[in-house]
Amino acid sequence: MWNNSLQTLMVSTIMAVGVSLSACDSNKESATAAEDASAEKSEQAVAETTKEENTTAHADLDGATAQQGTPVKYDVASWGTGKVKTLNVDELSEIKSAFGKVVSTDENSLDYASNPASKYRFKKADAPYLDLIDSEKYLELGWYFANPTDSDNEKKLSKNHAKKSYQLARQLMGDEGGKLVADMLNGQIVKNKVIGGQKVELAKCEFYSCMLVINKSAAQTADK
Structure with missing residues (x-):
């Protein structure tokens, strides 16, 4: 009777530990996936910002070129x-x-x-x-x-x-x-x-x- 109870207790403990480890792994994978997603969003945001800045810079350059005026000619x-x-x-x-x-x-x-x-x-x-x-x-x-x-x-x-x-x-x-x-x-x-x-x-x-x-x-x- 004691042996059966002990055996049952050990099996239950092993199963509980397994479930706990599985849950930890699952949580770790979820956290890693969340971090990857966040990093990807950050990279996209930086890329979009850089693109906007480059577009603005080109616009400013074009504007400066357009406002250079007419050179003075001396006859x-x-x-x-x-x-x-x-x-x-x-x-x-x-x-x-x-x-x-x-x-x-x-x-x-x-x-x-x-x-x-x-x-x-x-x-x-x-x-x-x-x-x-x-x-x-x-x-x-x-x-x-x-x-x-x-x-x-x-x-x-x-x-x-x-x-x-x-x-x-x-x-x-x-x-x-x-x-x-x-x-x-x-x-x-x-x-x-x-x-x-x-x-x-x-x-x-x-x-x-x-x-x-x-x-x-x-x-x-x-x-x-």
């Missing part, structure tokens, strides 16, 4: 190649007259090399600038270099400034001076070069600005 050939009155770099009054009427003067400005200088402005502060900076050593021509996205009026003023600078450069350096300004408008940068008898320290147009810097102390007027 240098129509600005004249005839004979002009020759000017020396120290004839400041005549040089200022070539740019027009002085709107404001700053006697406490600085030149290209941070030396004391006078700045003459030929446009109001809210308009694309046209400046002359004169010091003991340098004469600088500076004007606004229009961007393709600028307004038509800004582009027009920029062209007018470039034309005046072209004509003044011809007066200071002959035809070589006119060619220099044309090259500047086409993106060329000139440094430390004698042009038309004048030592050009720097000539360039970039980042909304054109500047032509002449070293007056190194002028070679005999070569003009």
Whole structure:
């Protein structure tokens, strides 16, 4: 009787343990399946987000391309190649007259090399600038270099400034001076070069600005 009861108890215990282990395995498999499903959903969400970001990026790029505007064209050939009155770099009054009427003067400005200088402005502060900076050593021509996205009026003023600078450069350096300004408008940068008898320290147009810097102390007027 005891043996039968003991045997029955052992069988029952083994079956209970088996059922328990089976339940654990089932729960573990369910948890693993849930984790896999969650991971798959996360990967899908990341993929969809990345796709949306890429689509937005392409849209932004397309938009930026569409808003680049119309490049500014300078009709240098129509600005004249005839004979002009020759000017020396120290004839400041005549040089200022070539740019027009002085709107404001700053006697406490600085030149290209941070030396004391006078700045003459030929446009109001809210308009694309046209400046002359004169010091003991340098004469600088500076004007606004229009961007393709600028307004038509800004582009027009920029062209007018470039034309005046072209004509003044011809007066200071002959035809070589006119060619220099044309090259500047086409993106060329000139440094430390004698042009038309004048030592050009720097000539360039970039980042909304054109500047032509002449070293007056190194002028070679005999070569003009």
